[in-house]
Amino acid sequence: MNARASVTGAWLASAAMTMFFSALFSALVIRRGLGGDWGSGVVLPAAIWVSTGLVLLSSALAAWDRWRWAALASAAFIASQMAAWNSVGSALASGPAVAFFYLLTGAHLVHVAGGMAALGLRAARGAVRVYWHSLTLLWMVILCLLWWTTS
Amino acid sequence: MLSRVFSTDHKVIGKQYLYLALFSVFVGMLLSVVMRIHLVYPDAKIRLFEVLWPTGAAGGIMTPELYLSVMTMHGTLMVFFVLTTAPQGGFGNYFLPLQIGAHDMAFPRLNALSFWTTFLALMILLAAFFVPGGAPLGGWTAYPPLSAVGEIAGPGQGSGMDMWILSIAVFSIASVMSSINFLATVIELRGKGMTLGRMPLTCWGWFVTAMISLLAFAVLLAAGLLLLMDRWGGTSFFLPAGLVVNDRVLNHRGGSPVLWQHLFWFFGHPEVYIAILPGMGLISTVLSVNARKPVFGYRAMVGAMLAIAGFGFLVWGHHMFISGMSPYSSIAFSVLTMTVGVPSAIKTFNWLGTLWGGQLRLNTAMLFALGFVSLFVAGGITGIFLGQPALDLYLHDTYFVVGHFHLIMGVAAVFGIFTGIYYWFPKMYGRMMNERLGKIHFYVTFVGVFAIFVPMHLAGIVGNPRRYPDFKEFEFLADLLRMHKFISHSSFTVAAVQLVFLFNFFWSMWRGAVAAKNPWEAGTLEWTGE
Numbered sequence: 001m002n003a004r005a006s007v008t009g010a011w012l013a014s015a016a017m018t019m020f021f022s023a024l025f026s027a028l029v030i031r032r033g034l035g036g037d038w039g040s041g042v043v044l045p046a047a048i049w050v051s052t053g054l055v056l057l058s059s060a061l062a063a064w065d066r067w068r069w070a071a072l073a074s075a076a077f078i079a080s081q082m083a084a085w086n087s088v089g090s091a092l093a094s095g096p097a098v099a100f101f102y103l104l105t106g107a108h109l110v111h112v113a114g115g116m117a118a119l120g121l122r123a124a125r126g127a128v129r130v131y132w133h134s135l136t137l138l139w140m141v142i143l144c145l146l147w148w149t150t151s
Numbered sequence: 152m153l154s155r156v157f158s159t160d161h162k163v164i165g166k167q168y169l170y171l172a173l174f175s176v177f178v179g180m181l182l183s184v185v186m187r188i189h190l191v192y193p194d195a196k197i198r199l200f201e202v203l204w205p206t207g208a209a210g211g212i213m214t215p216e217l218y219l220s221v222m223t224m225h226g227t228l229m230v231f232f233v234l235t236t237a238p239q240g241g242f243g244n245y246f247l248p249l250q251i252g253a254h255d256m257a258f259p260r261l262n263a264l265s266f267w268t269t270f271l272a273l274m275i276l277l278a279a280f281f282v283p284g285g286a287p288l289g290g291w292t293a294y295p296p297l298s299a300v301g302e303i304a305g306p307g308q309g310s311g312m313d314m315w316i317l318s319i320a321v322f323s324i325a326s327v328m329s330s331i332n333f334l335a336t337v338i339e340l341r342g343k344g345m346t347l348g349r350m351p352l353t354c355w356g357w358f359v360t361a362m363i364s365l366l367a368f369a370v371l372l373a374a375g376l377l378l379l380m381d382r383w384g385g386t387s388f389f390l391p392a393g394l395v396v397n398d399r400v401l402n403h404r405g406g407s408p409v410l411w412q413h414l415f416w417f418f419g420h421p422e423v424y425i426a427i428l429p430g431m432g433l434i435s436t437v438l439s440v441n442a443r444k445p446v447f448g449y450r451a452m453v454g455a456m457l458a459i460a461g462f463g464f465l466v467w468g469h470h471m472f473i474s475g476m477s478p479y480s481s482i483a484f485s486v487l488t489m490t491v492g493v494p495s496a497i498k499t500f501n502w503l504g505t506l507w508g509g510q511l512r513l514n515t516a517m518l519f520a521l522g523f524v525s526l527f528v529a530g531g532i533t534g535i536f537l538g539q540p541a542l543d544l545y546l547h548d549t550y551f552v553v554g555h556f557h558l559i560m561g562v563a564a565v566f567g568i569f570t571g572i573y574y575w576f577p578k579m580y581g582r583m584m585n586e587r588l589g590k591i592h593f594y595v596t597f598v599g600v601f602a603i604f605v606p607m608h609l610a611g612i613v614g615n616p617r618r619y620p621d622f623k624e625f626e627f628l629a630d631l632l633r634m635h636k637f638i639s640h641s642s643f644t645v646a647a648v649q650l651v652f653l654f655n656f657f658w659s660m661w662r663g664a665v666a667a668k669n670p671w672e673a674g675t676l677e678w679t680g681e
Contacts, residue, residue: 023414
């Protein structure tokens with residue numbers, strides 16, 4: 001397995017991941033347009049902004065090849081997401097806004113964990129970096145959607 | 152031993168995919184025979200049914216629910232575990248590296264992981280037969296609301312449906328991993344001088360299929376996740392308010408079953424091309440080798456494949472004309488659907504151009520390749536009918552659609568698989584398959600599939616609904632029973648002749664004539680190496 005192929009593979013994986021999230025995003029847009037039951041939804045927890053800071057920090061550290069620190073920032077990101085889930089508190093079934101909140105953050109979290117696993121398994125750094133930055137970009141889209149759909 | 156089973160060698164993995172598909176196609180075919188028996192002899196007490204399904208076929212007579220679950224499993228096995236695995240995972244894994252001069256696929260371990268994940272998905276799907284309530288009965292499209300509400304919608308919609316969704320989700324992950332591998336291999340591992348423009352059309356077929364598969368299966372995975380959340384988490388993505396199922400009012404609100412249809416068919420239509428494109432690539436090569444002429448219009452062939460893949464992502468709405476979508480959207484989807492006819496026609500005429508003036512060798516592989524073209528045209532023509540919203544409103548839930556998609560997607564792609572097996576067998580096993588048995592297999596299958604699926608179009612025009620377990624109660628269908636018997640008996644014949652193929656396949660593996668190094672005098676690289 002050569003390093004160039006790994007980087008190409010990471011780009012391709014990011015494309016598939018983007019399609020996966022695009023499907024969820026379009027589901028959100030369509031679901032929100034249906035009926036009037038979206039309601040006041042959830043209040044965007046403050047921890048989300050901490051998460052956003054950590055995601056950006058982690059990407060920056062990855063860009064500078066500080067992988068241990070990048071992994072640490074990602075671990076802190078996961079912790080901040082747990083805090084965000086705690087402060088939302090509502091049940092998954094209580095409404096569409098809540099459901100999408102858990103869905104998008106949860107799906108993103110799983111992908112972050114996947115990136116950390118790839119790092120732990122000593123995948124080529126160039127490949128991990130591509131994947132890492134893609135996740136950061138996706139997070140920014142998720143953030144915009146959550147901002148738009150919560151109060 | 153273990154290292155041979157869990158091999159990372161692309162040839163071993165290719166064969167593993169092929170065997171998985173062969174197993175699935177025989178299970179799927181037997182299920183179709185079971186359906187055809189029940190459709191025309193609904194009152195016959197069949198001991199075998201009772202043995203197989205003690206509750207679903209107590210006394211040897213199937214319940215309508217069992218019929219639907221047999222239909223669901225037939226469709227799911229065939230679409231996912233046969234048409235998606237054999238042409239791409241099977242032949243692609245084996246021959247792509249050989250044809251572009253690479254040692255192996257780009258990520259051999261990921262390749263093995265893809266196969267075993269697919270294997271796991273198959274096991275999960277087959278387990279659905281054995282869970283309480285039995286196999287799911289929502290069809291291969293698993294439309295909500297009934298697929299999202301659980302057991303109250305029917306016996307198989309409980310655990311059986313859970314197994315179905317899990318299986319498809321696992322299969323989607325496997326397909327995405329496999330596509331990453333195919334794409335990276337073509338992009339990064341081509342040998343010196345093997346430019347994209349010199350790749351054999353087989354490789355183009357696998358390359359373009361991998362592009363589609365990468366993007367489409369990611370969407371199916373997302374859809375499956377939402378469906379599972381509706382079932383397990385109590386969310387309402389696909390479930391509207393005020394739903395009453397089997398006299399129970401459900402506590403969901405605000406969702407839309409049509410959202411599932413959009414997500415599913417955004418995957419589902421490209422899936423058709425995932426099944427057929429590798430076959431198109433392969434038969435281009437086989438026609439050219441056996442006409443002893445180069446492929447006519449190579450660049451147009453590549454362009455047509457890319458165009459088919461591109462348009463394939465824009466036409467999903469033609470599966471949903473009866474969902475209540477706006478007529479304006481219908482027209483847009485209809486026009487785009489017709490447009491797919493252009494690259495399809497380019498391919499067909501280029502195949503004819505390849506044959507024109509050639510010195511044809513009519514061996515079994517060539518016959519199946521010619522059969523592919525015939526089926527592709529016959530099935531494609533009826534696609535023009537179904538692409539018209541006004542006609543589709545009438546034909547959509549009839550046997551016309553069953554005839555159409557079986558010819559173009561099912562049987563044409565299966566003919567591609569047979570072409571591949573007869574053509575590459577000498578390379579894969581070092582021996583030739585028996586030509587006489589091969590020709591018997593071809594002629595009976597070829598005539599047989601037309602005998603099965605052409606009458607279905609007629610039944611559809613009469614208004615014969617599909618997915619009905621029998622037609623006893625419908626006076627207007629009484630006259631069609633004789634035709635349905637003809638269809639059923641043709642299907643038994645076609646199923647029986649597959650045993651000839653199976654015998655030929657295994658017998659030739661050990662007893663076939665030893666093959667020359669390049670028995671078809673082909674020009675691609677797989678015949679030059681050791």
